[in-house]
Amino acid sequence: MTETYQTIPTRERVIIGGLSHGKASFEYTMTELTELARADNLEVIDRVTQNLDRVDAATYFGSGKVNEIKELAQGLDVGTIIINDELSPSQLANLEKRTGLHFIDRTELILEIFADRAHTREAKAQVEIARLQYALPRIHPSANTLDQQRGGGGLMNRGAGETKSELNRRTIRKRISDLKQQLAAMTKTEQTKRERRRNSALPQVALVGYTNAGKSTTLNQLLEVFSGVAGSKKQVFEKNMLFATLDTSVREIQLPTNQRFLMSDTVGFVSDLPHNLIESFKTTLAEAAQADLLIQVVDYSDPNYREMMVTTAQTLQEIGISDIPMIYAFNKADLKGDTKFPELDGHDITYSAKDPDSIKLLAKLITSIIFADYKTVNLLLPFDRAKDVAELEASANVHQKDYTETGTQLNVTLSPQQLKEYAAFQVDPVQP
Numbered sequence: 001m002t003e004t005y006q007t008i009p010t011r012e013r014v015i016i017g018g019l020s021h022g023k024a025s026f027e028y029t030m031t032e033l034t035e036l037a038r039a040d041n042l043e044v045i046d047r048v049t050q051n052l053d054r055v056d057a058a059t060y061f062g063s064g065k066v067n068e069i070k071e072l073a074q075g076l077d078v079g080t081i082i083i084n085d086e087l088s089p090s091q092l093a094n095l096e097k098r099t100g101l102h103f104i105d106r107t108e109l110i111l112e113i114f115a116d117r118a119h120t121r122e123a124k125a126q127v128e129i130a131r132l133q134y135a136l137p138r139i140h141p142s143a144n145t146l147d148q149q150r151g152g153g154g155l156m157n158r159g160a161g162e163t164k165s166e167l168n169r170r171t172i173r174k175r176i177s178d179l180k181q182q183l184a185a186m187t188k189t190e191q192t193k194r195e196r197r198r199n200s201a202l203p204q205v206a207l208v209g210y211t212n213a214g215k216s217t218t219l220n221q222l223l224e225v226f227s228g229v230a231g232s233k234k235q236v237f238e239k240n241m242l243f244a245t246l247d248t249s250v251r252e253i254q255l256p257t258n259q260r261f262l263m264s265d266t267v268g269f270v271s272d273l274p275h276n277l278i279e280s281f282k283t284t285l286a287e288a289a290q291a292d293l294l295i296q297v298v299d300y301s302d303p304n305y306r307e308m309m310v311t312t313a314q315t316l317q318e319i320g321i322s323d324i325p326m327i328y329a330f331n332k333a334d335l336k337g338d339t340k341f342p343e344l345d346g347h348d349i350t351y352s353a354k355d356p357d358s359i360k361l362l363a364k365l366i367t368s369i370i371f372a373d374y375k376t377v378n379l380l381l382p383f384d385r386a387k388d389v390a391e392l393e394a395s396a397n398v399h400q401k402d403y404t405e406t407g408t409q410l411n412v413t414l415s416p417q418q419l420k421e422y423a424a425f426q427v428d429p430v431q432p
């Protein structure tokens with residue numbers, strides 16, 4: 001008989017802290033920080049806040065507050081404080097010197113979670129670049145401060161695979177440039193695939209939104225309802241945790257109406273995603289940047305869903321995605337007792353990704369938008385145009401194909417672009 005041992009991971013207890021700057025969104029970002037800490041296996045047991053007009057250049061908090069934190073941490077026997085903003089390297093160093101505590105800022109926390117979640121080679125390289133860029137200005141040539149971080153298990157241990165003593169600025173820069181080269185080679189294949197998809201003329205729909213909103217679940221349910229691929233490897237990874245998805249997956253959805261489109265699922269957002277991280281993930285997000293339609297999935301059951309929508313809008317802007325039509329998909333309506341679903345409101349939908357009727361209505365909404373300018377026509381292609389026939393069969397929706405004396409006749413639904421391309425071959429509809 002084999003015995004299995006399960007280790008229950010002990011969560012490190014931490015205190016979170018932040019300056020409110022008088023901002024209305026402060027409470028929401030503190031709640032978010034608690035969630036981020038939990039995602040990094042930390043347990044938040046208390047919080048410290050201060051409303052300062054200006055951030056203290058030396059220690060972020062005012063000096064009275066710094067002493068208060070030191071005492072609170074001693075009283076609660078806590079060694080780590082998580083800060084709601086990105087701190088400068090000197091602020092971090094000063095705070096640690098004054099209190100003897102370890103400080104982690106929001107950026108480092110998010111980078112740690114991403115590092116933990118990254119599984120594909122591409123995601124790993126992207127995260128490592130962002131982490132090294134974060135670490136670069138924080139390395140002191142004289143003192144190896146990184147050695148003391150989080151009981152020796154700090155920032156540089158995960159992923160890089162190098163001993164801490166080797167990490168000086170020069171080797172880090174070299175590593176960043178090597179990784180960028182490797183990433184460029186990896187993304188080249190992706191780019192080629194993307195171009196092929198663009199040329200395929202199938203409309204492209206991208207799921208975007210806050211992390212844990214239900215994007216991957218929505219894609220999986222569309223696949224399950226319409227292609228019967230439940231539990232197969234075609235499905236993407238979904239889980240109740242922040243940043244379950246770090247890379248982009250593209251799947252083809254084929255509806256009973258024979259309409260087809262491509263749908264992509266990608267990394268979710270959170271407030272103040274580190275800039276370096278967004279920069280490294282730009283190639284991953286390229287799929288959304290070239291979509292014909294964005295579906296912003298919103299966790300409608302979360303009391304902070306409005307703030308999450310603002311966060312998503314800001315992140316999309318930062319990535320440079322601005323003029324793609326977008327619909328709002330208010331998900332998890334099943335968790336909101338008094339909400340009727342599925343229900344359309346113009347181009348928006350209230351639904352539950354776990355409900356097949358919702359998924360059918362969502363598909364109908366999507367197709368009504370992406371195929372609005374498509375037309376079904378009859379084409380007569382001479383026999384020397386066999387290549388075009390094959391291409392249309394691969395990329396468009398062919399309803400009927402007949403061989404006539406003069407060529408191949410197709411009843412086919414075409415995109416506006418294809419309508420132009422094949423205008424010369426259009427024939428009058430055949431009367432039944």
Ligand SMILES: Nc1nc2c(ncn2[C@@H]2O[C@H](COP(=O)(O)OP(=O)(O)OP(=O)(O)O)[C@@H](O)[C@H]2O)c(=O)[nH]1
Nearest residue numbers: 212213214215216217238239240243244245268353
């Ligand atoms: N009750 C309920 N749970 C849902 C619904 N949609 C998704 N979930 C759950 O929400 C959690 C997150 O779902 P995902 O699909 O992984 O979320 P995501 O948007 O892809 O998240 P990231 O990849 O982290 O950005 C999972 O536990 C899902 O089962 C829904 O309509 N109702």
Ligand SMILES: [Mg+2]
Nearest residue numbers: 215216244245
């Ligand atoms: Mg996901």
